[in-house]
Amino acid sequence: MAFYPLTGTAVVIVMLATTLLMILIMILVWRCHWILVLIFTGLSLVVECTYLSAVLCKVNQGGWVPLVIAAAFLVIMSVWHYGTVKRYEFEMHSKVSMAWILGLGPSLGLVRVPGIGLVYTELASGVPHIFSHFITNLPAIHSVVVFVCVKYLPVYTVPEDERFLVKRIGPKNFHMFRCVARYGYKDLHKKDDDFEKKIFDNLFMFVRLESMMEGCSDSDEHSLYGQQTQRSRDTLLKYNADTYASSVELTISSVDSIVPAKSPPLANNTVMSSGQTSSQTEVDELEFMNSCRDAGVVHILGNTVIMARRDSNICKKIVVDYVYAFLRKICRENSVIFNVPHESLLNVGQIFYV
Known part of the structure; x- marks a missing residue:
């Protein structure tokens, strides 16, 4: 049989x-x-x-039937891989440089409206081209912009406290951040119903830690010129590298010999003032971000469409314009994968030719 x-x-x-x-x-x-x-x-x-x-x-x-089925699946996977790689290469080569972003100024050359914009991208570094396409065709952008990137790592699972990586883009007055969410091959992203909440929790935590680090940096700088006790020496040696320990001790000794006796209170006041300023800056930025969050959160998803060039051969046109386009159409949308509510979803379309 x-x-x-x-x-x-x-x-x-x-x-x-x-x-x-x-x-x-x-x-x-x-x-x-x-x-x-x-x-x-x-x-x-x-x-x-x-x-x-x-x-x-x-x-x-x-026995030829399974071979034909396997060949058909191989063609489908090859076409999907080809189209996905081309889309990623396009985003990599067309991403916006930081020099261009800094040249726009704090307002990015547009009107900054209240709210937070979550821009989803596949790039873990750099500003995606879809963002420049968006601000070029629309006259406004949100007061806070967060580039969200979801990456799947070749590990079993990623601990919850290590899942999100947050980084600031540009100066503070730009209010631009990058958030990379990392998942293992065993983690299920679709179960993150509070994905948006986790992003904001980690974003606010980053602002607090950044303010604390700046406060520590300011206090170390002032203690170098104002502190005279052994406790300040130990603190300085702790925050400096071991290779520079001897030079730090010499610096402290030379400074101690010329600083007047009444200088420590002044230095302490300066450190306290610096710490209060840093804390006030943190509070102001957190209040600003909370007010923007209350104003509304918009999820901006890029819908990049690839098409074959006019001078391409007929085989490439069939593969790109029809087969890959059909596969993209029947696959789940990113809004479903990221659990994005439809009432706050904004799709930005873009066409490029391969």
Whole structure:
């Protein structure tokens, strides 16, 4: 019967695919030694190739059907991979430089309206081209802009306290940030119903820590010229590298010999004033961000469409304009993946040719 070669061929294809995926996991995820990888590959291929040679002898009895199905899936995955890589390469080569952003000034050359804009991008560094496309065609942008990037790492899971990485883009008066959310292959992003809340919690925490670091930096600078006690020396040596310890001690000794006796209270007042200023700046920025959050949060998603150039051959036009476009259409939208509410969703479309 033709059922047996049909089933046997399907089993062999599944076994080969599993072996190839296992090799990738051993190399990229588990980082096994190459000798162990070779041993596993050799033993697996001996068994599978023997079985495959027996099954291929009965292809004319119905074993060709799984081969055709496998070839069709291979074509689909290849087209999807080609289109995805082209989209990412376009975003990488067309991202906006920081010099261009800084040249626009704090208002970015536009009207800053109340609210927070979450711009989703695949880039973990740099400003995506979709942002420049957005502000070029619209006369306004939100008072706070956060570039959100979701990355899946080749690890089992990412701890919750290490999942989000926040960084400031440009000066403080720009109010621009980057937030990278990292997930492992076992983590399910679709279960993050409070994804937006986690972004803001980590964003506010970053502002607090940044203000604390600035306050510590200011106090260290003033204590170098004003503190005379052994406690200040220990603090300075703790915050400086060990290779510079001897030079720090010499600096403190020379300063102590020329600073008047009444200088420590002045230095303490200066440190206290600096700390109060830093704390006040933190409070002002947090209040500003909270007011912008209350004004409204908008999720800005880029909808980049790729198309074949006019001078491309017919095969490339079919692959890009029809097959890849159809696959993109039937796949889940990013708004569903990121749990974005439809009432606060803004899609920004852009077409580029490959």
